[in-house]
């Protein structure tokens with residue numbers, strides 16, 4: 001490692017490498033955002049979960065009395081073992097690291113770490129029961145499943161849910177705010193701002209429901225998933241039942257059939273779902289960014305904050321831009337994990353060991369993005385007058401309304417309703433048509449009274465179909481107000 005005196009460094013420059021300065025942003029400037037995941041997905045949390053699994057397996061084997069002479073340990077001994085998990089902190093992290101430096105095997109180090117604590121609990125005789133019949137993956141897969149489950153359930157999901165609820169509130173508040181649509185970026189049939197936001201809420205809710213229903217699978221079945229060591233050591237035990245009850249007792253779903261490794265298919269499913277949620281949120285961010293850019297949303301300036309270092313007038317949409325970037329980075333990792341974790345050569349290769357160490361990083365970038373979207377949304381105001389002015393400049397979007405009413409009239413037998421589409425195309429395609437010209441056109445069509453009245457009362461702002469009602473679908477199905485012109 002280069003030091004301050006390293007001659008390869010430019011003269012006089014101190015090396016920062018010898019300090020504990022983070023290389024990555026999640027452990028540096030964004031540390032606070034990522035912090036809630038540390039308790040579940042850091043290396044220390046993985047090790048604590050490994051100790052938890054080893055301790056619970058030890059207790060399970062004693063409770064099931066799987067070997068001759070084996071009996072449940074005392075309540076005090078049981079509490080003492082569980083206290084090893086609960087008390088895992090800075091000193092224990094260092095102690096475990098020291099053991100691993102010798103074993104050069106992370107799970108073996110955990111086994112020895114626990115073994116060292118047994119004499120003080122009067123359990124020295126049971127040292128061979130720690131990690132009994134286990135391969136490392138028996139411990140690893142369960143430790144990861146617990147960490148990932150808790151991170152998703154207790155950290156990522158509540159944060160994602162709060163952001164979706166913020167969008168839901170904005171959708172409801174703007175259910176009736178008319179807005180020009182822009183298919184292909186061109187003026188199109190109007191909608192309401194709330195309805196467009198509700199589409200995102202509906203999409204994100206679906207992904208959250210999938211993620212909420214995710215199974216977290218686990219296995220404990222030995223070096224090649226055959227229970228060979230278990231059976232040769234204790235032939236009369238119902239090992240499938242011992243295994244199933246242990247895994248389900250941890251709150252996981254038992255995987256009955258594996259190689260050495262839990263196949264990780266559930267992880268691939270989860271990461272694909274979270275990545276899809278992220279993609280939808282990314283779409284939301286770029287839409288909001290674009291609405292800000294055309295003035296539909298005003299950003300509330302934060303007192304004391306600077307937009308541009310040179311252009312004093314600016315309030316930049318940086319929260320949505322940060323979210324975009326972090327969603328992309330999260331998905332780069334999530335996609336890689338989902339694509340690669342499902343493959344392991346023959347009965348195992350160790351690539352998953354290294355890959356899974358990045359699950360927290362992937363979720364961390366997603367969490368950071370969510371926090372930025374939440375912040376960005378709190379700083380938005382809807383510019384109703386800009387939305388209204390835009391609608392008023394685009395009366396030609398009523399061409400669709402007129403030609404569709406003419407078709408209905410033709411079917412009802414009203415004469416003179418021929419070629420409606422073509423006539424409206426001639427009137428509107430590629431040019432501006434103002435209110436007066438449209439009203440005049442409608443007045444000359446010879447429509448029935450009801451149809452003409454409906455069209456003459458129509459404005460771009462009121463040509464929104466069922467958008468108000470649909471916007472409220474984000475709150476849940478409604479029997480709310482019907483379409484009224």
Ligand SMILES: O=C(O)C[C@H](Nc1ncnc2c1ncn2[C@@H]1O[C@H](COP(=O)(O)O)[C@@H](O)[C@H]1O)C(=O)O
Nearest residue numbers: 104105106107134135136137223260348350353354
């Ligand atoms: O129960 C077993 O151990 C079974 C054994 N395979 C292994 N299974 C699980 N872990 C193993 C295995 N081999 C090594 N290691 C240890 O994994 C750690 C890999 O470190 P890193 O690359 O940083 O993720 C690092 O600590 C390695 O020592 C087999 O041969 O089938």
